[in-house]
Amino acid sequence: MKYTVCKAEELKTGQMKAFTVDRKSIVVIRSQNGEVYALRNVCPxxxxxxxxxxxxxxxxxxxxxxxxxxxxxxxxxxxxxxxEFDIKTGCSLFDPENVRVKTFDVLEEEGTVFVQV
Ligand code: FES
Structure with a gap:
């Protein structure tokens, strides 16, 4: 299901914000290249x-x-x-096969950021 998390302009380059979506805590991040990523906001x-x-x-x-x-x-x-976790994959850098954080698909449409949960 697709949930609105914020306006695109509220998430600046290199910034991250936490949101609660469908009772899950999610961190949404805009990377240096402008792409937006979303991960479960809980360290494993x-x-x-x-x-x-x-x-x-x-x-x-x-x-x-x-x-x-x-x-x-x-x-x-x-x-x-x-x-350390890669924001694109959720994988830890030290053991990417076994230690990772769940990621969520992100859509940015018409100035709004959506997360699919
Ligand atoms: S609680 Fe996150 S690395 Fe230990």
Whole structure:
């Protein structure tokens, strides 16, 4: 089912907001490239709201002593122990096959953001 969450202009680039949709807490995020993503707003580790965390990138090592900041603005970090989740897939960065957050389809139409739950 499709639910209205906000006006498109209320969600700026790099911003995230929490909404309750169909009794589920959902965090809606506008990435640096303007795309909008929605994830369940509960960390699968101990349960805090991921919307209280931060949007960031992640450091990937390419060679010993060399680190590259990747996925800038596409990594949602839990506020408690910094587990990192890819906002596009909901997968954790450390164990993407087994630890993930549910994602929801997002539609942006006529200046309104909708989430399908
Ligand atoms: S509660 Fe989220 S990483 Fe521990």
């Amino acid at each position: 580790h101990k349960g805090p709201a991921l919307s209280d965390g931060s949007l960031d990138g992640t450091c990937l090592a390419s060679e010993p002593g060399e680190y590259n900041l990747e996925k800038v603005g596409e990594v949602l970090k839990c506020p408690w122990h910094n587990w």
